Amino acid sequence: MLAFIWMACVTAVGAQTVRTVTQTNTQAGSPKQKSVTKTTTISKTSSAPATGRVYSDVSDFPPTPPMPPMPPMEPIELSEGATFMEMGEGKQFTDKDDLKSKEVSQEIASSKTPDIFIDNTSRNIVIKTWDQPKVKVTTTVYFEGEGKLSDEEWFEKMNLSLKTMGGSVKIKSGNVGGGSYTFNGNSFGWTGQGGGVAVFSAEGMNIGTKSNTKRLVTIYIPAGSKLDVESKYADVQISGSLGTASIDLANGNLDAENFSKLMLHSKYSNVSVGNVAYAEIEFMNGRFSAKNLDDADLDTKYSTIEAVLVKKGVFRSTNDEYEFEEAQELRGRKNYGNMRITRLSNSLELDGTNADIKIRNIDAGASLIRVDNKYADIRLPLKQVKNFNIRYNGPFSSVYGNFERNALAEETKKTEKKDPSISDAISGRIAQELRFAGERNNIENRFTATGGDGKGLKIEMNCQNCTVDFK
Numbered sequence: 001m002l003a004f005i006w007m008a009c010v011t012a013v014g015a016q017t018v019r020t021v022t023q024t025n026t027q028a029g030s031p032k033q034k035s036v037t038k039t040t041t042i043s044k045t046s047s048a049p050a051t052g053r054v055y056s057d058v059s060d061f062p063p064t065p066p067m068p069p070m071p072p073m074e075p076i077e078l079s080e081g082a083t084f085m086e087m088g089e090g091k092q093f094t095d096k097d098d099l100k101s102k103e104v105s106q107e108i109a110s111s112k113t114p115d116i117f118i119d120n121t122s123r124n125i126v127i128k129t130w131d132q133p134k135v136k137v138t139t140t141v142y143f144e145g146e147g148k149l150s151d152e153e154w155f156e157k158m159n160l161s162l163k164t165m166g167g168s169v170k171i172k173s174g175n176v177g178g179g180s181y182t183f184n185g186n187s188f189g190w191t192g193q194g195g196g197v198a199v200f201s202a203e204g205m206n207i208g209t210k211s212n213t214k215r216l217v218t219i220y221i222p223a224g225s226k227l228d229v230e231s232k233y234a235d236v237q238i239s240g241s242l243g244t245a246s247i248d249l250a251n252g253n254l255d256a257e258n259f260s261k262l263m264l265h266s267k268y269s270n271v272s273v274g275n276v277a278y279a280e281i282e283f284m285n286g287r288f289s290a291k292n293l294d295d296a297d298l299d300t301k302y303s304t305i306e307a308v309l310v311k312k313g314v315f316r317s318t319n320d321e322y323e324f325e326e327a328q329e330l331r332g333r334k335n336y337g338n339m340r341i342t343r344l345s346n347s348l349e350l351d352g353t354n355a356d357i358k359i360r361n362i363d364a365g366a367s368l369i370r371v372d373n374k375y376a377d378i379r380l381p382l383k384q385v386k387n388f389n390i391r392y393n394g395p396f397s398s399v400y401g402n403f404e405r406n407a408l409a410e411e412t413k414k415t416e417k418k419d420p421s422i423s424d425a426i427s428g429r430i431a432q433e434l435r436f437a438g439e440r441n442n443i444e445n446r447f448t449a450t451g452g453d454g455k456g457l458k459i460e461m462n463c464q465n466c467t468v469d470f471k
Helices: 151-157 420-440
Strands: 002-013 016-027 034-045 091-093 100-109 115-121 124-130 134-143 160-165 168-173 180-183 186-189 197-200 206-210 216-222 226-232 235-239 242-250 253-255 259-267 270-272 275-284 287-301 304-353 356-362 368-374 377-379 388-393 398-400 446-451 457-464 467-469
Touching: 100 151, 100 160, 115 124, 115 216, 124 226, 134 151, 134 160, 134 168, 151 160, 168 216, 226 235, 235 242, 356 368
Parallel strands: 091 206, 115 168, 115 226, 124 216, 124 235, 134 197, 226 242, 235 253, 242 259, 253 270, 259 275, 270 287, 275 287, 287 304, 304 356, 304 368, 356 377, 368 457, 377 467, 388 457, 398 467
Antiparallel strands: 002 016, 016 034, 100 134, 134 216, 160 168, 180 186, 197 206, 388 446
């Protein structure tokens, strides 16, 4: 006996209809029944017009941002023969528990301009500058009973260290490892600190966590220090102005003030700074905010970049949102995303793909706008610019402006003798050129224009499949 079961599923996605047919053939009457399933997928393209931006090939689609990494787990070590039941983060303490706390600290002498190296994991740190030639580290320890350990011993229990190396000072702040405790004859252990602050016994054994309290370390450094910070899974706050700082941040936040020189490498983080004289920034998957950037080199991906003023900026951007209140000189490459500038006072040079540009005001004294782009929406208002000179070339584009257009002259090329062996390839390309000849010669998409004496702002644009508004 043959039994046939047919199932059909029709799914509409965008402008396509996909029909999936599944056939199951079950054969009975033998010692072993045999089932065979056959699936056929039929795709049918709808005749409805596609909406939105049209891409020429797969490479024009914006890239997908990567997923952030998960924090590492530290293994727990038990003595031979010990048995335990894993309990996540150990015993959970609250404000109702009879816990005691104590501020512990260590300090070390230094010069007035030391090199400070900070290696931090999973602890929020606050860095403060002062006028003393020494470095001080303070934190709070929570414990049960009568804790009689010294500050140095507590630092060791909490995986905190402070030491000098030549003319530099190194500070390490790490995770508190797992611990264990015994209840009704059973030993309970865990592998890490989790989201709270570690709680110790009077003897310094890690017995659990207090979840409603943040882990915090405060570090005091001389105002003339050269700072080097590497921090993961934690927030960093820097008070006061610093000369030179190198900061490597992952899965955390940075809140700082002013720098003479800032080297920043950040992933999956948010950063807020004040005034920076010189900055080199590598930024991915986060938000960067600054007041003033005098000279900045930006290498960014999948992020939002904000600044009140950028005096001079070089950028390499992939799928970012750039928002500047004022920009004087900008130059770089941008693929996907947006660039919004409230006021452009001097120049913008941009090369990219799918990079939308929106400028609200262009100063009358601006000198140059040079754009090589495609599949973009661009707004360059010339209402405040009386003298300008435009050279535009953009097949399949829509351009709006209050100026008279003149046909862009065709460039003449010298004729050369061709190898007969490639004549077929050339004739094919000629046929393709002829199909687009009408569009290339269209004065609406290929033109020059001037305003006033034509000696002011110079605009050079190549933008295929773009919408450009000069009004």
